[in-house]
Amino acid sequence: xxxxxxxxxxxxxxxxxxxxxxxxxxxxxxxxxxxxxxxxxxxxxxxxxxxxxxxxxxxxxxxxxxxxxxxxxxxxxxxxxxxxxxxxxxxxxxxxxxxxxxxxxxxxxxxxxxxxxxxxxxxxxxxxxxxxxxxxxxxxxxxxxxxxxxxxxxxxxxxxxxxxxxxxxxxxxxxxxxxxxxxxxxxxxxxxxxxxxxxxxxxxxxxxxxxxxxxxxxxxxxxxxxxxxxxxxxxxxxxxxxxxxxxxxxxxxxxxxxxxxxxxxxxxxxxxxxxxxxxxxxxxxxxxxxxxxxxxxxxxxxxxxxxxxxxxxxxxxxxxxxxxxxxxxxxxx
Numbered sequence: 036x037x038x039x040x041x042x043x044x045x046x047x048x049x050x051x052x053x054x055x056x057x058x059x060x061x062x063x064x065x066x067x068x069x070x071x072x073x074x075x076x077x078x079x080x081x082x083x084x085x086x087x088x089x090x091x092x093x094x095x096x097x098x099x100x101x102x103x104x105x106x107x108x109x110x111x112x113x114x115x116x117x118x119x120x121x122x123x124x125x126x127x128x129x130x131x132x133x134x135x136x137x138x139x140x141x142x143x144x145x146x147x148x149x150x151x152x153x154x155x156x157x158x159x160x161x162x163x164x165x166x167x168x169x170x171x172x173x174x175x176x177x178x179x180x181x182x183x184x185x186x187x188x189x190x191x192x193x194x195x196x197x198x199x200x201x202x203x204x205x206x207x208x209x210x211x212x213x214x215x216x217x218x219x220x221x222x223x224x225x226x227x228x229x230x231x232x233x234x235x236x237x238x239x240x241x242x243x244x245x246x247x248x249x250x251x252x253x254x255x256x257x258x259x260x261x262x263x264x265x266x267x268x269x270x271x272x273x274x275x276x277x278x279x280x281x282x283x284x285x286x287x288x289x290x291x292x293x294x295x296x297x298x299x300x301x302x303x304x305x306x307x308x309x310x311x312x313x314x315x316x317x318x319x320x321x322x323x324x325x326x327x328x329x330x331x332x333x334x335x336x337x338x339x340x341x342x343x344x345x346x347x348x349x350x351x352x353x354x355x356x357x358x359x360x361x362x363x364x365x366x367x368x
Contacts, residue, residue, distance in 0.1 A: 044069055044108065045161035046134035049116075049154060051144035052166030056206025061166045062112070062143045069110050069139050078106045083145075084114035092123040096130050099138045111140045117147025124150035131156045168205050170241065181208060186216035192227040200234050202263065203241050243311075245275075246282045249357060250318050252364040257357050265350055272341050272349035276334065279360070283330045285315045290327055318364075326363050333359050 050062045070078055080098050083090040095113055103109045113127075127140075134140070142149070142157060157163060168177045178198050182189055189197060201207060214233055215225055245264060248257035264270045285304055294300040297313035304312055319327065337356040341349050 044139045046136075046138065047131055047140040047142065047157045047161035049142045049144070049149065049157040049161075049163045050166065051149060051154075051163070054166065054168065054206050055145070057166040057168070058144060060206070060209055061164050062114075062141060065141055065164065066110060066112065069108070069141070073106055073108075078103070078108065079110045079112060081112045081114065083116070083118075090115070090119065090123070092119075092126050095140075096126055099130055099140055100135055101138075102135070103137050107137075109135075109138045111138060112143065113140065114143045115145035115147075116142045116149045116153070117144045119147075119150060119153070121150050121152070124153040128152050128156040131160045134160065168203070170243070174205075178205070178208070181205075182212075185212040186221050187212060187219060188222065188224045189230065190224060190226050193225050193230045196227045196230060197234075202244075242278050245278070245357075247314075249279075249361045250314070250321075250364045252361050254358055254361040257361045258354060261353060261357050265353070272353050275353060276338055276341060276356070279356070280334055280338070282315075283327065283334060286319045286322070286327050287331060289316055289319045290324055322363065330360055330363055 048065050050058055050065060052058045052061070066075075066079060082095050082098070090113060095111060098109065098111045101109065127142075131140075140161075142153070154163065168174050175198070178194070178201075182194060182197075197208075197211075211233060215230070216223070218233070219225060219229065245257060245260045248260055261275070264275060265272070288303060289300055292300075292303050294303055294316060297309035297316060300316040301307065301309045301312035304315070306312060322330070333356060337352050340347060340352045345352070
């Protein structure tokens with residue numbers, strides 16, 4: 036995530052991403068850089084956001100086209116832009132064709148998807164700031180970059196512990212680093228032992244963390260991920276079994292389909308990305324028809340158990356299911 040702004044300020048900024056906390060942090064950083072040493076109360080005008088009325092785009096345009104009074108520039112913040120209609124977005128696009136030099140408009144995505152026309156207009160006239168963390172190597176690099184720019188230095192074991200603990204909840208990173216700086220001082224080197232008392236509850240994990248561990252036959256890892264998703268992620272057991280149903284249903288569709296390449300598998304599954312299709316195809320080839328059928332049977336039995344055919348708690352039902360599925364994953368044909 037970059038919140039870098041250029042001088043002089045751009046006419047418009049778009050802050051977007053999937054994590055509301057990261058989006059809010061980046062938007063706040065952009066606004067603070069634009070305000071500088073000025074008076075935020077006089078420079079910033081906000082529209083939209085939680086607990087506020089729906090954005091009146093005519094009022095936004097009026098604010099953008101009004102020269103600043105007693106301050107260097109006006110900063111017009113439009114929140115929850117993902118809820119904006121195409122018609123309202125068109126009016127902002129028209130404004131950006133000839134923006135007022137003394138105004139900086141900050142558009143914050145919020146829920147939903149920002150209309151493409153507005154995204155393109157801001158990209159052409161100003162700056163788009165994407166707070167997405169990504170997955171795999173991209174997520175690891177994102178964390179490394181933010182730790183490098185942070186107020187304290189974490190040694191190798193502490194970085195590994197932090198990455199594992201936060202999971203997909205990277206919105207907690209900035210606050211945690213500030214807390215460590217307050218406790219140990221700016222620029223201090225923090226070890227895993229120094230870090231551990233400040234970690235609190237473990238963060239949630241992405242769905243593929245569970246399915247990847249099951250596919251690899253890593254029973255202990257799969258159960259650890261399951262518990263994280265049930266507690267930190269607050270996922271209901273029926274939500275998790277639906278996730279597993281979808282995972283094995285993809286394998287069932289590919290089994291016997293004749294798909295030889297990730298692209299062919301993606302077409303059969305009706306998905307755009309070949310990467311998850313490649314993983315599903317590899318697991319089909321690894322398990323074979325009999326084990327896929329066995330997995331579907333286990334899922335059906337667990338689904339019935341969760342819906343009342345047994346007195347076992349939902350967590351126990353899922354633990355047994357995940358252990359059995361991961362044992363299938365660990366056995367090659």
